[in-house]
Amino acid sequence: MTRLFLTAALLMGGVASAATFNIYPYQGAKLLAGQRFDLRIEAEGVKGAGDATVTLDGQALSGLTRTTTKPDSVEWMLRDQNLSTGTHELTVSFTDENGPASKSVRWYATPPVTGKAKNVILFIGDGMGWNTVEAAQLIAHPYNPESGLPTGKLEMMSGLSSMASVTTSSFDSALADSANTASSIATGQKILVNALNVYPDNTEDTLDNPRIETITEILRRSTGKSIGIVSDAFGTDATPAAFAAHTRRRGDYSAIADQYFQGGVKPDVLLIGGSRDFIPSTAPGSRRKDGTDWITQSQTLGYGFVSNRTELLAAGGDKLFGLFNIDNIPSYLDRAQYKGEETVKNFPDMPYLWDSTRKAIETLDKNPNGFFLMVESGMIDKYEHPLDWQRAVWNIMEMDKAVAYAKEYAKTHPDTLVLVTADHAHSISTYGGYDASQGPGKREAVGVYQDAGFPTYAQKDANGIPTPDSPRTYAVGFAAVPDYCETYLGRKVFLDPTVSNGKTGAEAGYLPNPKICEEGAVLRVGNLPPSSNQGVHTADPVPLFAFGAGAENFFGTMDQTELFFGIARALGVDATKNK
Amino acid sequence: MNRRTLIRALTLVPLSDWLARAGAAAAPATLKFGELYGRVTVRGVEYSDRIKALTGQSIQMTGYMAPPLKPKLDFFVLTREPMSTCPFCTTAADWPADIVLVIMPPGRELEPTTRGLNVTGRLEIGVKRDAETGFVSLVRLYASTVSNKA
Numbered sequence: 001m002t003r004l005f006l007t008a009a010l011l012m013g014g015v016a017s018a019a020t021f022n023i024y025p026y027q028g029a030k031l032l033a034g035q036r037f038d039l040r041i042e043a044e045g046v047k048g049a050g051d052a053t054v055t056l057d058g059q060a061l062s063g064l065t066r067t068t069t070k071p072d073s074v075e076w077m078l079r080d081q082n083l084s085t086g087t088h089e090l091t092v093s094f095t096d097e098n099g100p101a102s103k104s105v106r107w108y109a110t111p112p113v114t115g116k117a118k119n120v121i122l123f124i125g126d127g128m129g130w131n132t133v134e135a136a137q138l139i140a141h142p143y144n145p146e147s148g149l150p151t152g153k154l155e156m157m158s159g160l161s162s163m164a165s166v167t168t169s170s171f172d173s174a175l176a177d178s179a180n181t182a183s184s185i186a187t188g189q190k191i192l193v194n195a196l197n198v199y200p201d202n203t204e205d206t207l208d209n210p211r212i213e214t215i216t217e218i219l220r221r222s223t224g225k226s227i228g229i230v231s232d233a234f235g236t237d238a239t240p241a242a243f244a245a246h247t248r249r250r251g252d253y254s255a256i257a258d259q260y261f262q263g264g265v266k267p268d269v270l271l272i273g274g275s276r277d278f279i280p281s282t283a284p285g286s287r288r289k290d291g292t293d294w295i296t297q298s299q300t301l302g303y304g305f306v307s308n309r310t311e312l313l314a315a316g317g318d319k320l321f322g323l324f325n326i327d328n329i330p331s332y333l334d335r336a337q338y339k340g341e342e343t344v345k346n347f348p349d350m351p352y353l354w355d356s357t358r359k360a361i362e363t364l365d366k367n368p369n370g371f372f373l374m375v376e377s378g379m380i381d382k383y384e385h386p387l388d389w390q391r392a393v394w395n396i397m398e399m400d401k402a403v404a405y406a407k408e409y410a411k412t413h414p415d416t417l418v419l420v421t422a423d424h425a426h427s428i429s430t431y432g433g434y435d436a437s438q439g440p441g442k443r444e445a446v447g448v449y450q451d452a453g454f455p456t457y458a459q460k461d462a463n464g465i466p467t468p469d470s471p472r473t474y475a476v477g478f479a480a481v482p483d484y485c486e487t488y489l490g491r492k493v494f495l496d497p498t499v500s501n502g503k504t505g506a507e508a509g510y511l512p513n514p515k516i517c518e519e520g521a522v523l524r525v526g527n528l529p530p531s532s533n534q535g536v537h538t539a540d541p542v543p544l545f546a547f548g549a550g551a552e553n554f555f556g557t558m559d560q561t562e563l564f565f566g567i568a569r570a571l572g573v574d575a576t577k578n579k
Numbered sequence: 580m581n582r583r584t585l586i587r588a589l590t591l592v593p594l595s596d597w598l599a600r601a602g603a604a605a606a607p608a609t610l611k612f613g614e615l616y617g618r619v620t621v622r623g624v625e626y627s628d629r630i631k632a633l634t635g636q637s638i639q640m641t642g643y644m645a646p647p648l649k650p651k652l653d654f655f656v657l658t659r660e661p662m663s664t665c666p667f668c669t670t671a672a673d674w675p676a677d678i679v680l681v682i683m684p685p686g687r688e689l690e691p692t693t694r695g696l697n698v699t700g701r702l703e704i705g706v707k708r709d710a711e712t713g714f715v716s717l718v719r720l721y722a723s724t725v726s727n728k729a
Contacts, residue, residue, distance in 0.1 A: 275621035283623030284706050284717045285676065295622060307621045323621040326676060346619035499661040500646030502691020508646070510663050511693060533646075533663035 018101035019043040019050070019074075019094055024199035024210050026171070027105040030188060030561070032568055033085040033112060034576030035218060038210035039064075039078040041092050042202050043101075046072050050096030057088055069202050077210070082575070083109040110565060115572025117549035118370035118415040121361070121406045122567070123156075124185070124239055125399055126178055127381030127392070129425025129542050130165075133157070135389065135476055136396035138430060138455070139466055145454040154396075155404040156420040161551030164544040164558045168424045171200070174539055178381065179250040181423035181560060182242030186214040188564030196238065196256075197246045206248035207255055213575070215567055216243045216372060217264040222577045224369035226268040226318075228360045232329040232353055232395075233378030234274025235260075239423060243267075243374050253277040254288045261294060261301060268319050269363050269373070270303075271312070271356040275323040285326055295323070308349040312359050320363050324350045331379045331391040331494075332398040333468065337461055338492045352463070353377055357402040361409055370415070372571075375402060384426040385534040387497045389476040390468045390490035392428075397465045410548040417550045417570045421563070422542035426535060427479035434475040440487035441521035446475045478535050482528050485512045485521035498533045607637045607699050612659040612677045615718055619676065624717065626704055639699045640679060640720065641728055644692055648712050652689040654682045657698060657720070680709075680716035684723070695728030 022042040031037065041054065041064075054061045054076065064076040074094075086109060093102040125132070133154070141152035168176045171190040180191035187197050189212050198209035219225045231240040236256040241247075244267060245259040257277040260270060276287040278294040299305050303321040306312045312322055325347050329335070334343040335350060351359075357375050364371035377399035383391035403420055410416040433452035438445040447453060455474045457466035468490050475488055484497040498510035510533040512523060528536060544563070546554040550570025554563070568575075610633060617627040645656035646663060657679040681698050683689060700720035708715050 279621070279623050282706070284626070285619070285624040286706075287715075326619055326621060326624070341613070346616075495660060496662045498663040499643070499693050500663050500691075502644060502647060502693060504647050504650045513661055513663075514693065515661060 017045065018098045019046050019096060020101070021092055021094075021103040022200070022202070023090065023092065023103060023105045024201075025105070025107055025189070025212070026199070029105075029107045030565070031083060031107060031109050031212075032188070032218070032565070032573065032575040033109040034082050034222075034574065035109070035188075036080055036082050036211075036213035036221075036575075038199070038212075039081050039090075040199060040201055040210040041076045043074045043092075043094050044072065044202070045098070046074050046096050048097035050074060050094055052076065052092060052094040055091045061090075073202060075202065079210075083107060084576075085109050085111040112574035112576060113569050113572060115550055115570050116415065117417040117570040117572075119364075119413065119417065120372045120567055120571060121410075121416065121418045122185070122372070122374045123399060123403055123406070123418070123420040124182065124374065124376045125380050125396060125420070125422045126233070126239055126376055126378045127384045127424060127426045127537070128377070128396060128422035129428070129538070129540050131428050131430065131540075132380065132384070132393065132422075132426060133396060133543055135393045135428065135430050135474065136400070138474060139393060139457050140397050140400070142456045143454050145456065148454075155400045155407060156545050159407065159547065160545055161548060162546040162555050164546070164554045164556055165541045166421060166544050166558050166560050166563065167541050168539070168560045175537060176424045176539075177238070177250075177537060178423050179238035179242065182239045184560045185421075185423070185563045185567075186216065186242045187212045188561045190561060192248070194250050195248045196242050196250055198248055201248075206252055207246075209246070209248045211246045214243060214265070215564060215573075216267070216374075218568075218573060218575045219372050219571070220265055222573065222575055222579055224367070224579055226364045226367040226369070226371040227265055228269035228271075228364045228371060228373035229267045230269070230271045230353070230356045230360050230373065231376035231378050232273050232356075233376060233382065234276065234325075234328050235270075235272035235323060236277045237273075237328075237378055239376040239378060240272055240374070254290070254292075257288075257294060258292065261298060268367075269360045271320065271322040271324075271351075271360060273323070273325050273329040273378070274327040276326060278323060294321075308347075309351040309355055310349055312351050312355060315359065315363075318363065318366055320359070322351075322356070328379065328382060331383055332394045332465070333391050333490075334494070336398075336463060336465070337467055340493055352401070353398050354402040354405055358405050361406065365409075365413075375399075375406075377402075381423075381426070384428060384478075385536075386494075387478050387481065387484060387535050388490065388494065389428060389478075391494070393476075394465065394468070401463070401465075407547055415549050417567075418547040419544060419554065419563075419567075420546075421544040424537045425540035425542050427538045427540075428476060429479065430474050430476050432475035434473045434488045435471070436469070436473050436489060437471050440489045440519050441485070442488075443522055446488065480528055480536050480538065481524060482510050482526040482532050482534065483512050484524055484526065485517035485519075486524050487516060487519050487521045491519070496534070500533070607639045608633055610638045610640050610702070612640075612642065612679075615677050615679070624676065630702070630704060630718070633702050634704050636702060637699060637723065638702045638720070639697060641695060641697050642679070643695055644689075645678065647691060648714055652683070652691065653687070654680060654709075655689060657681050657696065661693060678716075678718075680714070680719045681725070682719060682721050683725075684721075689725060692727070697724075697726050697728055698722055699724045
């Protein structure tokens with residue numbers, strides 16, 4: 001108290017104010033007992049040399065590395081720490097020429113518990129908010145036009161053991177991106193936008209930030225379980241990376257590729273999309289700056305390498321690495337129905353998400369100690385951004401077939417927990433029907449209330465998934481948009497909703513894509529900042545559907561960070577143990 | 580900017596070496612975006628036989644100007660479709676595979692445009708990194724003329 005008054009007196013006297021502190025883990029952080037983290041303390045506004053005392057629960061902490069990043073800052077770092085069960089208080093006291101300053105933070109570590117689940121299969125539909133799921137539900141299982149009664153449900157919505165509605169946010173914003181949201185699921189922490197499993201720091205280097213241990217690293221360290229990562233996005237994209245990598249910048253693609261094979265997780269199964277970050281810089285199309293060739297090196301590490309569906313289905317072995325495209329695996333509609341030359345010419349034999357999911361489970365199931373598998377459908381979000389709701393929603397139907405397989409596995413392996421959730425939402429909504437026979441872009445063809453009728457999608461493709469061409473479709477739109485042309489109908493060849501105005505800096509802006517406007521369209525004036533070229537994530541809650549062992553840990557309204565603790569409780573993780 | 584001034588800004592004085600050969604040379608061959616690469620696999624892309632045969636020659640391509648990488652338009656990225664993606668603008672954005680870097684003649688710059696463009700220039704292939712932006716290109720056109728698509 002005396003110190004507080006002293007600081008106040010100094011301030012009022014016009015003397016430079018005392019140092020301020022950033023401490024990570026942040027105030028109020030909740031961790032698992034034994035979960036590893038890097039402690040970082042930053043003193044800002046420092047004048048001259050200073051002395052610091054750092055105590056944890058009243059005991060002096062030693063071994064901290066002291067650095068000076070800026071002329072007026074001092075930092076202390078202590079990597080690879082962990083806490084025992086209960087509440088802890090860290091206090092830093094610092095005195096420099098501006099006088100004394102101190103700060104305390106409190107953390108809570110949850111006790112290890114006994115769990116019911118041996119295996120966890122976590123599905124993440126990227127950008128798959130409640131309304132996106134509902135749009136897929138309406139198309140896959142339309143209402144009966146005779147009565148308005150439902151005719152069925154998506155697999156992810158039926159036979160539930162439990163469910164929850166999940167809110168998402170970042171350490172530095174109420175809105176979120178795919179990196180920090182997947183990191184929250186992986187670590188139980190709030191993370192900066194565009195960051196993967198690290199706390200902030202005041203250095204330029206994006207790979208030196210204080211790290212927080214992920215569920216996959218904890219399982220690797222404390223159990224004999226296998227780890228699998230499956231995604232249809234390019235291989236180093238944020239969602240798969242969140243289960244194997246640490247970086248302040250999700251765009252550190254080469255470093256993320258390296259961390260898959262050199263980090264603390266080293267997944268046994270890695271089946272992902274784009275290969276640009278895994279091939280040497282000498283290969284045209286590579287995004288690397290060095291000669292590392294993970295396709296070759298993975299095989300010396302004991303991975304079986306596969307690059308198409310035929311090879312995937314035939315693969316044996318306990319370790320599997322698959323790359324199926326040079327970029328993202330294209331959307332389901334492009335692969336299964338439109339089959340445009342650009343989609344199939346170079347990659348005629350790409351696996352469906354259900355193929356990769358099944359092979360991953362069959363491979364991981366060989367381990368009697370169990371497994372953790374994350375499966376991402378990344379193209380949902382990739383097509384919500386450019387307001388292409390058909391491509392986005394059809395990818396949910398593809399993921400639903402992968403969920404069906406996982407549910408079947410859980411039935412015969414009752415010690416398995418299956419979770420289906422999203423990382424964040426988009427501003428999508430179904431608001432009517434559309435008379436497609438009138439062609440694109442006709443406002444008068446939109447039917448609302450009783451005029452919406454019962455859009456049906458009667459034609460099915462070879463996989464039993466509907467085709468989007470129906471005489472009466474749903475009218476689906478987005479609330480947060482740039483200026484763009486709305487046609488209400490999809491198109492076989494993807495087009496961006498906007499084009500650049502060709503200017504940079506403050507003058508940079510976007511115009512509706514003239515090619516879309518020419519199709520016949522309603523010009524919609526946007527409501528996003530002029531710098532936005534496409535739709536954005538929203539703060540809307542996302543669903544979580546749970547099946548099987550430990551599903552009771554997921555119920556009601558949850559913050560996304562709680563998913564990490566729910567998974568740890570379901571598995572009975574004891575992070576204080578090393579295997 | 581009205582259309583006429585735009586075209587005036589776009590049409591360049593042909594380069595001297597181009598002038599020297601212009602009388603003798605036939606109309607430049609046209610290269611389509613779909614003809615840039617032969618096989619594309621997870622191990623990278625291979626150039627098509629056609630692009631290998633045309634390397635070093637003056638050819639013509641039609642496409643759109645991608646969002647600029649920098650204010651000074653002494654080079655720009657030509658894309659098959661008009662687009663808004665700029666990998667340098669957002670963390671998650673990515674270029675499509677089939678893009679061409681158009682390098683303007685020394686001292687010449689272009690006005691930004693959203694219209695389709697016809698570009699004639701000397702074709703060069705191979706992996707090349709731009710020192711200033713770090714931009715890696717696989718196909719380059721050293722432009723002699725750039726004009727609005729009819």
